[in-house]
Amino acid sequence: MPKQQQQHPWLIxxxxxPGKRYSSTRHNVGFEMVDAIADxxxxxxxxxxxxxxxxxxxxxxxxxxxxxPQTFMxxxxxxxxxxxxxxxxxxxxxxxxxxxxxxxxxxxxxxPKGGHGGHNGMRNIIxxxxxxxxxxxxxxxxxxxxxxxxxxxxxMRPFNKQERxxxxxxxxxxxxxxxxxxxxxxxxxxTFVNSAKSIELT
Numbered sequence: 001m002p003k004q005q006q007q008h009p010w011l012i013x014x015x016x017x018p019g020k021r022y023s024s025t026r027h028n029v030g031f032e033m034v035d036a037i038a039d040x041x042x043x044x045x046x047x048x049x050x051x052x053x054x055x056x057x058x059x060x061x062x063x064x065x066x067x068x069p070q071t072f073m074x075x076x077x078x079x080x081x082x083x084x085x086x087x088x089x090x091x092x093x094x095x096x097x098x099x100x101x102x103x104x105x106x107x108x109x110x111x112p113k114g115g116h117g118g119h120n121g122m123r124n125i126i127x128x129x130x131x132x133x134x135x136x137x138x139x140x141x142x143x144x145x146x147x148x149x150x151x152x153x154x155x156m157r158p159f160n161k162q163e164r165x166x167x168x169x170x171x172x173x174x175x176x177x178x179x180x181x182x183x184x185x186x187x188x189x190x191t192f193v194n195s196a197k198s199i200e201l202t
Contacts, residue, residue, distance in 0.1 A: 009063035011089050015098040015121040018070040026142040027155040030097040031068045036171035051079040062182040076121040077128030091135040103141025106166040110138050110193040
């Protein structure tokens with residue numbers, strides 16, 4: 001039997017800010033999505049490595065690393081860059097999950113690559129990848145601030161009960177999408193996530 005080529009793990013990173021003060025705010029939906037994946041796949045996130053809450057496990061037969069950088073959003077690249085170089089992960093297998101003000105609330109968008117879109121965490125990560133932007137990202141819509149509210153205040157706000165229920169559905173969908181991404185590839189997952197009317201599976 002030929003020796004099976006070693007499979008690179010997927011690195012799945014949720015962006016957010018550490019600490020109680022930021023818990024459950026809009027800017028931390030990336031953390032929450034990673035928690036949802038960890039719960040669904042039975043992956044413990046209790047170890048701290050590379051300045052991140054870190055977990056290792058499998059989705060199906062695919063090895064995955066889950067990370068929630070604890071560096072604060074603006075320095076996320078310090079943690080993510082360290083993980084990528086240590087495990088020699090190809091960037092096309094590094095999925096970033098983060099909040100997006102320009103997407104309608106609770107909408108998901110999966111893209112193969114792109115800029116930072118004004119998101120400080122992503123800006124810092126692209127800097128750490130020496131300007132390389134060719135890695136997939138899953139954006140979670142948090143909607144626009146109401147009226148003239150400052151976006152910075154808005155992203156630090158918690159969700160109300162109705163928003164929380166919608167988000168739970170979004171996280172459920174996100175977990176499905178990430179399973180597809182790891183097992184069936186980017187295109188299949190992107191079609192599932194980005195199609196305007198997805199068929200409800202009951």
